Amino acid sequence: MAELIVIRHGQASFGADNYDRLSPAGHEQSRLAGAMLRARGWVPDRIVVGSLVRQMETLRSMGYDNPEIHAGFNEYDFHNLLHTRYEGEVPNLVMGDRKTHFRTLRETIFEWQDGGLAGASESWIDFTTRIEDALTTATRDGAERVLVVSSGGVIGQTVASVVGAPPKMMMTLNLQVKNTSMSKIIFSGKKRFLHEFNATPHLDSPEFAEMLTYS
Incomplete structure (x- = not known):
């Protein structure tokens, strides 16, 4: 079965006039995430990113380029x-x-x-519909390893949908999602199974403990 890794963008600029930019910490979190994937030999066959600046900056700081852009992965x-x-x-x-x-x-x-x-x-129904459309596009035939950079609300809704949770669970999950965390979904056609949620192996050491952020 194929693998989809959805990464939340790095720390953005909470409280700033323009939230939609990474902070210096966000760039470093992203660099570490990209280095971790390469160290594990995980090479994506397809890369998809939302159109928000903080999402695209995250991908670039991870060391990847030439993605497909799908606004369905944008945050609410x-x-x-x-x-x-x-x-x-x-x-x-x-x-x-x-x-x-x-x-x-x-x-x-x-x-x-x-x-x-x-x-x-945007209505709630429109939000969930565009996420499903984006996921269908990202997991179409032709790739065994798919990398997506998105945002906390989208990840929360994706995970809630995959495990069949009620709608309000989306926000519970949303508020747990760490910056540059990795959630892995195994898929085959339209079937999707949650394999891992909100993992930050690139930050799981005392050296990087202060790099864990949530916004």
């Missing part, structure tokens, strides 16, 4: 969802305090999943 637009919930007036604490931000985001995603936030740029 959390800025848009929060602005929709708060009618354009998101409290400063929500955007500036990490703990408050993620607690509020969790509540917002649950409302979105339940059919709320009607004015958002």
Whole structure:
């Protein structure tokens, strides 16, 4: 059976005017992830990345190029969802305090999943549908090892879908996904099986303990 490794992007710039860029730590996390795959002799036959800057920067810092780009692997637009919930007036604490931000985001995603936030740029159904389309494209015939660089929400939904978990499990998984973690899915045609979730072998040593991040 073929292997799909989905990697979350490296640490982005939380709280900055432009979140969609890697921090210096994010570039180093990505470099280490790429070095780990090469050390293991894991060579992808197909590389697919979302169109967000932080995703593409992660792939480049991993040492890979010439990917296919599929916007289905892009993260949900959390800025848009929060602005929709708060009618354009998101409290400063929500955007500036990490703990408050993620607690509020969790509540917002649950409302979105339940059919709320009607004015958002993307519905929950559209989000899950485009992920499935992206996964179908990435795992089409012709490759035995597929590398994808994506984001936490997409990975959370992918894993929840593969194991048949209820929708709200997506956010529980989303908030666990570490930067540059690797989740492995074994696939054959339309069949998919979770083999590994949220692994960071490239950071699993005292030397790199401080490199573990979640946003």
